[in-house]
Amino acid sequence: METSGKLILLFVLVTAIFGSSDAQSVCNVPYSGLFACLPAARPPNPPPPTAACCNTVRRANLGCLCSYMKSKVLLNYGVDPNLAIQIPTKCRIPNAGHC
Template sequence: MEPSGKLVLVFMLIAATFGRCHASTICNVPLTGLYACMPAARSPYPPPPTVACCNALLHADYGCLCSYRDSWIIRSGVVNFNLALQVPGKCGLPFVGHC
């Protein structure tokens, strides 16, 4: 498992976990950006991440995001773990945290 993929996995977890709360950001990532990343982590044929998704990941607090990696969203199958791992690389972003 690539470290960069762990980042996106966490983004997807946070988006699903906190999507109904009133916060506008989670771990320095706008909720709209997290939602923009979700299609890129769903089976069976995900589209490439959007510009909105990639831009949302630019200022993320990776330590904070990593704390969500064992969320129910992965266990429930809402987000495909392996696909989520690929999103940062598809955005050309390095992973700067350690999950």
């Protein structure tokens, strides 16, 4: 799975576990920023990622987010990994790299 897709999956995981408080952050982004990406990763017919979601993905520490990618918790929150993988491309984020 590509890093960018893994990033989005991690965003959703961290948000689901820790809530959406701006008082704390993970991997250089606030939890509320991660929450902004959730609708774009849930079926059916997800909306395009919002500007807030795309800004979050751009600011994130990708290496940090990759360290969370082995978790299977995401599926418990309705996240479709195939949709999540598409978010960085939809946000037009170049050079997302690989974990």
